[in-house]
Amino acid sequence: MKIPIQLFILFLCLFSLKGYSQTPYNQRWPSFRGPFGCGFIENSKTAVTWNVETGEHIKWKTVVPGLGHSCPVIWGNLLFVTTAVNATNSESLKVGLYGDIDEANDSVVHEFKVYCLDKNSGKIIWERVAHKGIPKSKRHTKASQANCTPSTDGKYLVVHFGSEGLYCYDFSGNLIWKKDMGILAPGPYTDPGVEWGYASSPVIYKDRIIVQCDIPNAPYITALDLATGNEIWKTSRSDEVSTWCTPAIYSKDGKTMVIANGFNHICGYDFETGAEIWKLSNGGDAPAPAPVVANDLIYLNSAHGKYSPIFAVKPSAKGEITLDADSTKNEYIQWSIKRGGAYMQTPLIYKGLLYNLQVNGLLTVFDALTGELKYKESLKDPFSASGVAADGKLYFSSEDGNIFVIQAGPEFKLLAKNEMKDVCMATPAISGNTIYFRTQHFLIAVE
Structure with missing residues (x-):
């Protein structure tokens, strides 16, 4: 009896994941920006140059229908990604540097879809429609209806479609549970009623999912049980404006x-109870970057409106830690900059340096422990995606589809600029010796 190839691939992948907890760390990219949101992996040998037209170093290229800015996530041999497919197949996207607050017209039925692919071949193993209908909230002309990156622990896959709900699948594509999170329609606080689309990705830690919902009315952060979706705790962020930030986890010596x-409400919360431990204000007023934990510090940055700081916060912080107007550090803030x-x-912290890339392509590099400026260099292109790193190399994806490969270190050295021939809004994923780029129309594996 012949077994259909799709079924064979599924059996092969499930067999290889039977002992998912033993999957090597450099084969895992389980959430936004990889393991623990750090943005890099070790023990990999990644490419410097490639060519999508000739196929040089291109392992595979697979069409992904619809529009989505969510990043691919990987565990073992499986790669997952989400998208929103417009019934008219005419998804609009306006990229580049502009300041319009315009909303896209998404008043037709969409299919909110989850794809599982074989990471080695690019073949689609299964796809699921999580929800079908006219979007319940609008998006910015530069955003999508599938902004949130999935998260996995090797057993469960959690995907978030904002106002269309939170969904949990197993690795065979079976729906375990779904949860209506209400209308999540963040937008600029200066223009009430304008909706830019939800973008905060879920974060899995141990047996919980953390979801940050900074929306115009009653913003909050919550912890849900991974196996059931039941609420464990929910903490109000009542004085916060809309944000698009993915939360992070700090855990050391029994303290998590x-x-x-955020803008008014940059915070540390107790993982078990949701109680606020410390609070910091004066961030940018429309923040999107995720916090980064490295060097036993918590790094936070943002830029919009009056403020554009970078903070390096000590995990021992307690209470109100906001800086005085003329200060760049205090008992709990090791260093900061006021603007830039x-x-x-999200900043990339790699081999002792903090790489801070702005939307206009200005790359500023600091000593991650002291804040000492190492260099500034303009990459000139517009950027939305965050940088990633492996094998002593940095990868920055511009909206124009140029991938800048830069040697890690205190001096600027451009190794290559590779053209993807498509718009790039999503942060890449890395697994083993392969980098996975999500462009507007494709998933592309570069080996």
């Missing part, structure tokens, strides 16, 4: 915190 970026943080991109 949830870190949430990034509006969209």
Whole structure:
């Protein structure tokens, strides 16, 4: 009896994941920006140059229908990604540097879809429609209806479609549970009623999912049970404006915190109870970057409106830690800068340096422990995606589809600029010796 190839691939992948907890760390990219949101992996040998037209170093290229800015996530041999497919197949996207607050017209039925692919071949193993209908909230002309990156622990896959709900699948594509999170329609606080689309990705830690919902009315952060979706705790962020930030986890010596970026409400919360531990204000007023934990510090940046800081916060912080107007550090803030943080991109902290890339392509590099400026260099292109790193190399994806490969270190050295021939809004994923780029129309594996 012949077995259909799709079924064979599924059996092969499930067999290889039977002992998912033993999957090597450099084969895992389980959430936004990889393991623990750090943005890099070790023990990999990644490419410097490639060519999507000739196929040089291109392992595979697979069409992904619809529009989505969510990033691919990987565990073992499986790669997952989400998208929103417009019934008219005419998804609009306006990229580049502009300041319009315009909303896209998404008043037709969409299919909110989850794809599982074989990471080695690019073949689609299964796809699921999580929800079908006219979007319940609008998006910015530069955003999508599938902004949130999935998260996995090797057993469960959690995907978030904002106002269309939160969904949990197993690795065979069976729906375990779904949860209506209400209308999540963040937008600029200066223009009430304008909706830019939800973008905070879920974070899995141990047996919980952390979801940050900074929306115009009653913003909050919550912890849900991974196996059931039941609420464990929910903490109000009542004085916060809309944000698009993914939370982070700090855990050391029995102390575990949830870190949430923001404008008025940059906070550390107790992982077990949701109680606020410390609070910091004066961030950018439309923050999107995720916090980053490295060097036993918590790094936060943002840029919009009056403020564009970078903060390096000590995990021992307690209470109100906001800096005085003329100060750049205090008991709990090791160093900071007042202006120069990034509006969209999460900073990349790699081999002792902090790489801060702004939307206009200005790359500023600091000593991650002291804040000492190492260099500034303009990459000139517009950027939305965050940087990633492996094998001593940095990868920055511009909206124009140029991938800048830069040697890690205190001096600027451009190794290559590779053209993807398509718009790039999503942060890449890395697994083993392969980098996975999500462009507007494709998933592309570069080996």
